[in-house]
Amino acid sequence: MINVGKNLLKILALIVILVYLGKLLFSTYKGREETAVVTYGNVVIDFETEAFVVKDEMIIKAPFDGKVEKLAKEGERYSKGEPIFRIYSSSFEEDKLNMLKKVEEKLKEQDFDIPFYQDVKKIDDMIKKEEKNYNEMLKQDEKSAQKILARIEVLKAKKEEILNKAPSVLRTVENLREQKEYLEKYISENSTTVNAPEAGIISFTFDGSERVLNSKNMFNLNVSHLSTVNFDIKKVEGIVKEGDFVCKVVDNFDWYLALILSEEQAGLLKEGSNVKIFISDYPAELRGKIIKIYKGDDKLYVGIVKMIDIYPEFYKKAKIKVKVVLKEYWGMKLPFSAVVTENGEKGVWVLGISSKPVFKKIDIEGTDGRYVILKGVKIYDKVLIPKKGRGD
Template sequence: MAVKRRPPARRVARRINPKFYVFLGIIAAAVIAIVFFITNTNTALVEQGEIMFEKALPVVVVRDEQVVSAQNYGKPNYLVQEGERVEAEADVAEVYRGGYNDKVVTELLEIQAKIEDYQENLISTDEQLLAYNSQITQKAAEMRQILNGEAAGDVVVAENELKALMAQKQQYLRDAVTADATLNGFYSNETELQGRVNEWKEAVKAPEAGVVSFYFDGAETMLNADNIATITSADVNEILNGGADEQQSASAEDSAEKPLFRLVNNYQWFLVAQSSTEIPEFAQGNVFSIAFDDYLDKPYSGKVVGTVKEEEGYVYALEITDDIGQLLNVRRTDAKVFSKFEGMKVPEKAIQDKDGVTGVTVVAGSDKTFVPVNVKIIKDGSAIIEPAEAGSILTVNQHVEV
């Protein structure tokens, strides 16, 4: 029996929607883009480099000093010169204790004047005596000019030089003149009066070694090395605006003891500066060269030893261990601070912040590693950095992401 075969079924051709090809194209483009960005990260080479830093700013000078005071009932007699360095326990000045009698001192000065006149009359033509008198006359005229503002100079220094010349002259007269009965009588009277004055006189000594100064501005206690960490922007601004002199006059009137001299550690002092914005270069321990506008003959070197962040600004302290020199009595001045920062140099845009940590991303092939760093300076689109952690993988000649 013959079997009828059914003809094969006809296949129906289906058209693929053109949108399908568009979708595939989008997927392919996305994959290519991802691969491109993964394998083609923009990087920069870490180089060994340097960046110069310079900043001008007003500063306040803070010294390691102490004020030595005494109850003073008359003009003190200074035994050392302004700016002179003394050792511990050295006599710096003489003052008079309670019971001091002006009349006795006046009598002593009068008898000493009689002695000198009598001696000079006996050797009036002596060449050495004439030379002393000429020098004393010149020094006295110089001192008057300084006091009247007609000449530059230090009054205390001029006064001490005048006293030294007069003492040399008196000693010369005692050695050169043979005493007679009249002169011996004068000497006896002088000795008795001098003994009475010496009972009231008290020598004020230096408590330790240092440089002596007789000038005060009233800020010696507030602005002192002992409280360098607590100085505020308000303190700095008060000094820069000239507030210390008024403070001095008020404190002098209220105190039973009067300041006699300052004793300064001339090999440790500080500069304090205030800024409304952060100065990243003033990181703790950074060292700078310093030049003062009014004292250009001597450069200094200072190290940042303190930073205080306030609500509306920053206060920075730099320590200097060079001899203070002409800045012994300076409280406010203008300074230029400059330094050369050296180290790993990268573009500024390589610096990143991740979860509050500053760093760079090291790229090695397809691997990326975020490395924390300390930024020493950023200037003109470049930065000097250093690894923030010991054993860091960051080195010169590596690539970092930018």
């Protein structure tokens, strides 16, 4: 009877201990009803901000008052020395252009296989050569210049003699050639053709950023001043005044972004590090390198990014919205809320086959605050997520 009583006491004691342990276990894991499954994925560390496009460009101004004729197409690249625009003086007679066009069309209709044509052409070439010699000699020796002038008159007389005995069509051709030469000379003397001083993208569009957003000034940008710049787009057309902006040649290899940064964002960047840039209206990823971070005013910072990849629209942009990707981690992925600290060690509670939670230590590779890439778990592991207030 005594033994029965002792056994009963042992059984009751065991029940009490099991109840206590059950309560302790329930207390320890209560609130961890939510779970998450480990997947393979990525976490991106990024932020969005405003950026200004900095270009290495050369501005060409009007040499005098006049009217601009564009010879280059907007947004296309031209080599050094290629004609990009022509400017006609304000007194230029535009009908001379139409007259030249008509004369050239009439000349194309002529048959040059006529007697004495080559003789007259040869004399014309000799006259031009002597006229050039005369103008040069006139600056040195007037007496010698007069001798050259006399030779010119002899050549003209010889030409007239040939024209008198040649078919009438030759005089028609010669008159057209003389008209063409006169018109070409008039146009040349009353206009200037401007060639590209360097190779680059040609643009006749200005937005007011040219004096501020340039490669010479990019390390001294003031954020407060940038906010006051009026980016009004102006396309150069027709009449211009001397000194007006006409055209810009934009280096299509070197371009930069000036990122406007909060103190927190500036702290995430490091000079010399690589970043990825996504522009709001462009689908492709662009690579860049941080070359300078500095204070832009009392509150904000400026981060200068030298761009590696080409953004086709960069030459006509001044202000854009961008997403800056600092780093991307790949691996085992969980919600950051699944990570807890137990006895000073980071880990997660993994549910085993028996659904009993097992604490596993982890190494955190990276996190964006919402998700975490970690080591120490396997794909498809089921992990407990504590309620708010538990864990760290």
